[in-house]
Amino acid sequence: MSAGANQPEFSPNTFTMDGIEIPFKDGQTLMDAALAAGVYIPHLCHHPGLTPHGSCKLCMVDIGSGRASSCTTPAVAGQQVSNNTPALNEARRTLTQMLFIEGNHLCPSCEKTGNCTLQAMAYHLGMLEGHFPQFFQRREVDASHSTVMLDRDRCILCELCVRASREVDGKNVFAVAGRGITARLIVNSPSGKLADSDLEIDDLAAHICPVGAILIKAHAYEIPIGWRTFDLRQIDEIGPEKVIQARVGHTDD
Amino acid sequence: MNSVGRTERTEPLNVTVAGACAQSRHLLEVLCILQQQLLHLSDQTVCAVSEHLGLPVGQVESVVEFYSFLYKTPRGKYHILFSNCPSCGFRQDGRNLLHVLCDRLHVVAGETRADGLVSVDETSCIGMCDQGAALLVNGIPITRLDSVKIMRVAERVETEVALSDWPAEWFRVEDNIRRSGLLLKNGFAAGAGIRAALARGFDATLAEITRSGLRGRGGAGFSAGIKWALCREAQGTAHYVLCNADEGEPGTFKDRVLLHSHADAVFEGMTLCAAVIGAKQGFLYLRGEYRYLLPQLQTMLTHRREVGLLGNHILGQRGFDFDIEIVVGAGAYICGEESALIESLEGKRGVPRNRPPFPVTHGYLGQPTVVNNVETFAAAAHISLRSSAWFRAAGTEKSMGSKILSVSGDCSAPGIYEYPFGVTMRQVLDDCGARDVQAVQIGGPSGTLIGSAEFHRTLGFEDLPTGGSFMVFGHERDLLAMIVNFAHFFAHESCGFCTPCRVGTTLLKNGLDRIANGHGTQYDVDEMKRLGILVKQRSHCGLGQTAANSVLDCLHRFPHVFEQRLAQDSHEPCFDLDAALEEARRITHRDDAAAHLD
Numbered sequence: 093m094s095a096g097a098n099q100p101e102f103s104p105n106t107f108t109m110d111g112i113e114i115p116f117k118d119g120q121t122l123m124d125a126a127l128a129a130g131v132y133i134p135h136l137c138h139h140p141g142l143t144p145h146g147s148c149k150l151c152m153v154d155i156g157s158g159r160a161s162s163c164t165t166p167a168v169a170g171q172q173v174s175n176n177t178p179a180l181n182e183a184r185r186t187l188t189q190m191l192f193i194e195g196n197h198l199c200p201s202c203e204k205t206g207n208c209t210l211q212a213m214a215y216h217l218g219m220l221e222g223h224f225p226q227f228f229q230r231r232e233v234d235a236s237h238s239t240v241m242l243d244r245d246r247c248i249l250c251e252l253c254v255r256a257s258r259e260v261d262g263k264n265v266f267a268v269a270g271r272g273i274t275a276r277l278i279v280n281s282p283s284g285k286l287a288d289s290d291l292e293i294d295d296l297a298a299h300i301c302p303v304g305a306i307l308i309k310a311h312a313y314e315i316p317i318g319w320r321t322f323d324l325r326q327i328d329e330i331g332p333e334k335v336i337q338a339r340v341g342h343t344d345d
Numbered sequence: 346m347n348s349v350g351r352t353e354r355t356e357p358l359n360v361t362v363a364g365a366c367a368q369s370r371h372l373l374e375v376l377c378i379l380q381q382q383l384l385h386l387s388d389q390t391v392c393a394v395s396e397h398l399g400l401p402v403g404q405v406e407s408v409v410e411f412y413s414f415l416y417k418t419p420r421g422k423y424h425i426l427f428s429n430c431p432s433c434g435f436r437q438d439g440r441n442l443l444h445v446l447c448d449r450l451h452v453v454a455g456e457t458r459a460d461g462l463v464s465v466d467e468t469s470c471i472g473m474c475d476q477g478a479a480l481l482v483n484g485i486p487i488t489r490l491d492s493v494k495i496m497r498v499a500e501r502v503e504t505e506v507a508l509s510d511w512p513a514e515w516f517r518v519e520d521n522i523r524r525s526g527l528l529l530k531n532g533f534a535a536g537a538g539i540r541a542a543l544a545r546g547f548d549a550t551l552a553e554i555t556r557s558g559l560r561g562r563g564g565a566g567f568s569a570g571i572k573w574a575l576c577r578e579a580q581g582t583a584h585y586v587l588c589n590a591d592e593g594e595p596g597t598f599k600d601r602v603l604l605h606s607h608a609d610a611v612f613e614g615m616t617l618c619a620a621v622i623g624a625k626q627g628f629l630y631l632r633g634e635y636r637y638l639l640p641q642l643q644t645m646l647t648h649r650r651e652v653g654l655l656g657n658h659i660l661g662q663r664g665f666d667f668d669i670e671i672v673v674g675a676g677a678y679i680c681g682e683e684s685a686l687i688e689s690l691e692g693k694r695g696v697p698r699n700r701p702p703f704p705v706t707h708g709y710l711g712q713p714t715v716v717n718n719v720e721t722f723a724a725a726a727h728i729s730l731r732s733s734a735w736f737r738a739a740g741t742e743k744s745m746g747s748k749i750l751s752v753s754g755d756c757s758a759p760g761i762y763e764y765p766f767g768v769t770m771r772q773v774l775d776d777c778g779a780r781d782v783q784a785v786q787i788g789g790p791s792g793t794l795i796g797s798a799e800f801h802r803t804l805g806f807e808d809l810p811t812g813g814s815f816m817v818f819g820h821e822r823d824l825l826a827m828i829v830n831f832a833h834f835f836a837h838e839s840c841g842f843c844t845p846c847r848v849g850t851t852l853l854k855n856g857l858d859r860i861a862n863g864h865g866t867q868y869d870v871d872e873m874k875r876l877g878i879l880v881k882q883r884s885h886c887g888l889g890q891t892a893a894n895s896v897l898d899c900l901h902r903f904p905h906v907f908e909q910r911l912a913q914d915s916h917e918p919c920f921d922l923d924a925a926l927e928e929a930r931r932i933t934h935r936d937d938a939a940a941h942l943d
Contacts, residue, residue: 145699149844150844161885187844190844190849191844194847194848225855264401266403267403267406270841271677271679271694271839271841272837272840272847273841273851274410275841276410278410279403280401280404281403282388
């Protein structure tokens with residue numbers, strides 16, 4: 093990773109991303125540093141403050157000839173990182189298509205439309221169709237809870253809810269069970285139902301879902317379609333983080 | 346070992362669960378014991394285990410659903426799993442032995458017969474590739490299967506003969522050591538490696554291991570000496586030694602033989618590592634398919650404790666305390682990945698961790714941990730006994746010593762072959778009696794597919810690194826069927842953590858099925874290539890990063906095996922239109938000609 097003779101000199105704690113110099117603090121990941129510098133790296137499973145996961149792989153960047161998930165890779169001075177390149181964005185588009193066809197994402201009938209990070213990501217990456225044949229997996233809906241509902245059809249296994257519950261809410265409501273294409277979100281309660289868990293409407297885990305898998309009951313369509321977050325702004329302008337912050341703020345009922 | 350003949354459970358569930366929890370402190374082992382006793386792990390069992398062990402019910406459930414040998418619905422009293430590997434799989438000499446048994450027992454593959462007596466299914470390679478088609482009955486391997494033996498198995502199942510009364514000969518597993526080198530030729534007296542290390546000093550022993558150039562034998566080839574040194578320097582409240590005996594790569598069985606006939610060297614290598622890094626506790630993670638080796642390995646550990654080679658003050662050396670525990674897996678190839686193995690050992694799903702940090706600093710329970718392959722530990726023990734110079738005398742500049750190969754497939758003498766690194770493929774093929782060879786799959790499905798034009802290539806880190814699998818495909822083999830087999834394997838074994846591997850391995854599987862079934866077009870072939878590269882480049886761990894190797898290799902070296910299977914029409918629908926009408930026909934009670942497409 094040493095800079096060659098013709099390379100520019102780097103100040104101690106910066107790396108370059110697509111030619112832009114980005115400062116970082118010791119221990120920061122590429123994602124942390126990029127977000128702090130206002131540079132957007134597409135991501136679905138990352139949320140500042142939660143343990144990085146590295147599973148959606150949308151934040152993959154190229155470092156020299158190597159590849160890494162920017163949310164889990166520590167920044168190193170002098171690194172030359174490629175992020176917003178046609179090849180990476182094509183890979184990201186394919187990964188987004190994979191997430192669409194793996195689950196059952198019917199945007200027009202989903203309450204989350206317009207507020208959905210996956211949908212916004214698809215628009216951002218210029219995805220026009222699912223491309224691959226749908227898997228049409230049968231997935232269980234859990235409407236047992238009084239205020240929160242879980243529709244696994246839309247789950248993308250990002251585990252944001254799993255981490256939010258453990259790391260912020262101080263609970264342990266969710267887990268992922270199984271493996272491969274049959275991996276599924278489960279509820280950590282004797283019956284496996286949300287109603288028997290200690291999930292409460294004010295928990296971050298109830299609001300952090302980037303898609304329409306975890307929805308708050310009795311608040312549907314409070315914001316009309318056309319006026320929703322991603323109807324007004326592109327995902328790379330704000331990132332999903334601010335959407336979630338706004339959402340948590342909205343639920344004091 | 347044998348649950349057959351057990352009467353219906355009469356004791357309350359929580360007594361059974363308490364009994365299992367008393368037998369092991371490892372969640373996976375508790376669940377395996379209960380699976381054997383109860384034939385499945387119901388929601389009630391999951392809750393009871395969670396209560397007894399004080400673990401979240403979600404954790405227990407997530408583990409039950411992760412491992413292939415744990416079931417939510419009851420299996421038969423005789424639970425039979427055929428290997429589906431190309432070498433020890435159920436397709437032998439044009440016959441499908443799994444179908445033969447299912448037909449004879451009137452059971453549907455994957456389901457349990459209505460009377461609860463028997464269930465039959467397939468499983469990933471069980472490591473018996475040098476002894477014909479093989480199956481596991483209640484976890485115990487039966488090798489050298491043919492349709493005659495299948496009929497006799499069926500008879501014993503139907504008449505409920507206890508496994509202990511089945512012919513002992515059926516359960517014999519041969520070593521089949523065909524060529525011995527450094528490790529297999531030289532005898533190893535228990536304790537000899539430790540005595541040499543005590544005489545030399547542990548610092549000097551580490552230096553000797555490093556000087557030997559020993560690299561990890563699992564395939565990745567990281568320097569064992571450097572790994573041990575890094576772990577020794579790492580701060581922690583405890584250090585651990587893990588032996589990776591989760592030999593799951595289809596076509597690999599050398600660890601089975603090392604553990605069966607050379608386990609002293611393996612345990613001794615672990616003990617030496619413990620001395621170097623300052624570990625008090627070691628684990629050998631044994632793949633579930635090799636559970637039949639457990640009693641013998643336990644006996645050996647007991648013996649080593651008795652003669653002062655394990656336990657406190659090993660060989661009288663004050664403060665040299667170390668013991669080894671064996672933990673058995675439950676059917677998950679991914680647990681051969683070192684960080685997934687650690688997760689599994691901690692009672693979780695076998696999902697590979699993000700790295701850094703690496704296990705040498707943050708491994709088992711977050712503490713500094715060395716994970717090495719069975720063969721690496723055996724080699725380390727020999728090096729301690731005989732010196733680094735002895736080891737370096739064999740092999741090449743970057744690949745010191747020897748490599749034990751598991752040779753299987755279309756050859757007259759499948760078995761274990763130990764060569765100095767640098768041996769050519771041609772030499773191995775000549776020695777194992779392989780004639781008329783079309784291709785060799787080196788290093789298993791995750792390795793490299795090589796055609797006859799390149800048989801001059803050499804095995805070693807300079808050219809073709811390998812964990813040891815060497816599958817020979819003769820000209821009669823349908824190469825595409827092999828690639829399809831491997832694609833199914835990876836889709837089945839993907840842990841599901843990252844998008845490219847979870848979804849991509851299933852898309853590869855579906856696409857290759859389509860091509861193999863004659864419905865593929867050039868578009869599908871191009872898609873396989875595009876997908877393969879994505880899965881290889883963007884996956885989280887070694888499983889995904891290698892899952893597309895065989896399809897990409899085959900596209901590169903044997904493009905005709907795809908081309909000759911393609912449909913002539915360039916507009917093949919992506920699904921079977923007629924089959925898609927089946928549900929409509931069923932609902933409308935129609936099956937006439939007009940209800941079918943042409």
